[in-house]
Amino acid sequence: MNGKIVVDHLSKTFKKGGVQAVKDVSFKVEEGEFFAFLGPNGAGKSTIVQILTTLMNATSGTAFVAGFDVIKEPEKVRRHIGAALQETGVDPDLTGREMLELQAWIFGFGKREGRLRAEELLDIVQLTEAAERRIGRYSGGMRRRLDLALTLVHEPAVLFLDEPTTGLDPSNRMAVWEELRRLNKDKGTTIFLTTQYLEEADNLADRISIINDGEIVASGTPKELKARIGSDLIALTPVDGGDEDRTLHLLKSGLMDADVIRKQEKILIYVEEGTRQLLEVARILDRENIEVEDIQLSSPTLDDIFLKITGEGKRSYEQ
Amino acid sequence: MSSNVWRDTWLMTRRNVKTTLRNPFSFIPNLMISAFFLLVYEGGLSGISQLPTFEGANYLAFILPVSIVSAAIGGAGGAGQSIVKDIENGFFSRLLLTPASRLSIVLGPIIAGMLQLFVQTLLIIGIAFLLGLEVQTGMGGVLFVLLIAIGWGLAFAGYSAGVALRTGNAQAAQAGTFIFFPLIFLSTTFVPYELIDAQWLKIAAVINPTTYIFESMRTVLIDGWVFWDMMQGVIAITIVSTLTITFAAVSAKRAVSRG
Known part of the structure; x- marks a missing residue:
């Protein structure tokens, strides 16, 4: 057979x-x-x-x-x-x-x-x-x-x-x-x-x-x-009416060895050491007076891999 | 045809007969309508057979073909309904995923529809005998009427299966059966051609192949073995069946083709 x-x-x-x-x-x-x-x-x-x-x-x-x-x-x-x-x-x-x-x-x-x-x-x-x-x-x-x-x-x-x-x-x-x-x-x-x-x-x-x-x-x-996208994911939701482009830009330029993408109303940050980078993210947000509704740290799932790979500008999983 | 085709066609036909019997309301209304036609037209219109044009013919024998053709068309229409149902509930795709012969997948419901109309026609003829039908040509004539009914049913089954395979949609297939009304009524349905008054209806009756089916059946029921009059129905069936079965075959090829 x-x-x-x-x-x-x-x-x-x-x-x-x-x-x-x-x-x-x-x-x-x-x-x-x-x-x-x-x-x-x-x-x-x-x-x-x-x-x-x-x-x-x-x-x-x-x-x-x-x-x-x-x-x-x-x-x-x-x-x-x-x-x-x-x-x-x-x-x-x-x-x-x-x-x-x-x-x-x-x-x-x-x-x-x-x-x-x-x-x-x-x-x-x-x-x-x-x-x-x-x-x-x-x-x-x-x-x-x-x-x-x-x-x-x-x-x-x-x-x-x-x-x-x-x-x-x-x-x-x-x-x-x-x-x-x-x-x-x-x-x-x-x-x-x-x-x-x-x-x-x-x-x-x-x-x-x-x-x-x-x-x-x-x-x-x-x-x-899972290994392809690093070990942790930080997901943050900016407040309504905030300047998401500016937030995205600041996080991209301020974080070393991180992959930052926008996914619908969230900004997703893929990093190696989540806990350490979470503090850095908080510092950047505080320094630039950027308010967020929610911020979460998690280990990646295939869902995250999927979102990362299909990425911005492509068809979304939720759609 | 290879033995597989026979075997698969047998399996498909058996399954279609089984599911038809489990849904009595798919054939009982049609049978009732056909019996109703026979009773009502015989009861209400038989007086017109006193007209000289009828030459003393029994009106029951004259109207019986209308009831039979109505049963045949309704029964054959079941083939299309059955195919649509299979397409809609995914069973058609399931069959395409098996090694079953593609021909058998389409033939099964058509043969089951033929069997359904055969039984319906027998029942209608039985009712007509109970009402006092006398057949000029005896049981041979009854057999000829049955064959014509099956032939005409096959022509309509080809049409209904073709519409079903082309649309795959119950509403569209249902809409396709509206052809039933012009086929039955734009013809010598109630009176002979000579008694039709409206010119447009006369033209429609000449064009309508059902007219020749009626004439063919009436010949053996009323007049006797008149070869040419009987052949008119056979020719109509041959021409229309060729067209509708070709339509069904082309539609089937498209439905089972792999795009």
């Missing part, structure tokens, strides 16, 4: 509107790796997933999934992948069991094998009790779990999950995470996950690529990415 994903100079421009959603993206995911694509809405994550799962053609570049070319051998790719898209793809008029059996039979299971596989998966995603209920009566969390089970019917080498926990409550999100970890560790399934939740990527992925505006802007392990 080859669970590799190899993407080389992939681009996608939509004919309608001429929007270039993916710009010369290259990356590799090793067999058995848990890889996350992190980015805001409209960054190009779903477009890449759609290309890799054979739902869409690329404008240029190549992509191989499980050893097959997604453009030239889409049928072979489909036999080796499982994919859960942003919207759960289930028929509300079928029961959970019927839906899983149908999926198994489509993938070539015999009648009896399909039934057994459905039973097994219902147990794994804890839907045995709801198996005979129509999916239309399932909660959002139950549908998501069923959707995940559907992707696993044929034990795919590569699993694509496009924002699998969006809209789920914390307990359901944790249940999905647990299942994904189990699949990756116990079965060796290669997992390609897209998410807007930095916490999700941080918790699950071996390696992360941050994508913004159709381009990969950073890649590495969560640890490497």
Whole structure:
């Protein structure tokens, strides 16, 4: 079973509107790796997933999934992948069991094998009790779990999950995470996950690529990415009506070895020694009579990395 | 077609039949309307069959094709509704992610729609027999009427599936079914062509392919085995089906294409 994903100079421009959603993206995911694509809405994550799962053609570049070319051998790719898209793809008029059996039979299971596989998966995603209920009566969390089970019917080498926990409550999100970890560790399934939740990527992925505006802007392990921005973050909120440009300028020129950026109403300062630099920031603000509403010191999260990398003038995470 | 296509088409059709049966309100209203047409028109208009133009024909046999075509169009329209529902709830994309044959994904709901209209037509004919229908050509004629109903249903299923695949939107697909009214009523619906008074309606009736479907069915129900009159319906079905199935195929290709 080859669970590799190899993407080389992939681009996608939509004919309608001429929007270039993916710009010369290259990356590799090793067999058995848990890889996350992190980015805001409209960054190009779903477009890449759609290309890799054979739902869409690329404008240029190549992509191989499980050893097959997604453009030239889409049928072979489909036999080796499982994919859960942003919207759960289930028929509300079928029961959970019927839906899983149908999926198994489509993938070539015999009648009896399909039934057994459905039973097994219902147990794994804890839907045995709801198996005979129509999916239309399932909660959002139950549908998501069923959707995940559907992707696993044929034990795919590569699993694509496009924002699998969006809209789920914390307990359901944790249940999905647990299942994904189990699949990756116990079965060796290669997992390609897209998410807007930095916490999700941080918790699950071996390696992360941050994508913004159709381009990969950073890649590495969560640890490497955190290391890239220094150890601490000082976030301050100037008072309304204050001269933010002047504050930004003074902090940039007054602080040594600090990276100062503006992010919406906040000014973010990435520094090596947060406590010492916090005093220096306070001194500058006091000396220049600059009032602030709030000032906080924290260790960086992937969120901070994301904001720093996508930076000023680029699409913001919150947007 | 490879064995996979047959198998996948069987799976898709079975699933569509199952979901149709679980939503009885997707076909009961249409069946009721068709039965209503038969009862009301027979009850209210049968007196006009005394006119010399009718040449003593039974009005029930004359109006039955209207009820059958109404059931056929309604039943076939279910194919489009089913596809739209799948596109809207993401199931269509789920199927595209599987190795299921693309043809079977579109054929499944169309065949299920055909089966639905077959059963509906049988029920309408059954009601007509209870009301005293006499068929000039016997059971062979009933079979011919059924085949014409299925053929015309297929033509309409192609249209409704094409609209559904092109728009992927329930409202647009619903709006597309408004063609039902001109198809049924701008024709020799209630009286033979000679008795239509308005010139514009005469022109519409000549253009409307449903007129030839009605004539074809009425021929075997009232007149007997008159080859050329029967063939008019077959030709209309062939022409319209070719157009609508092509439209559905082109729309399907676009819907499953990878942009």
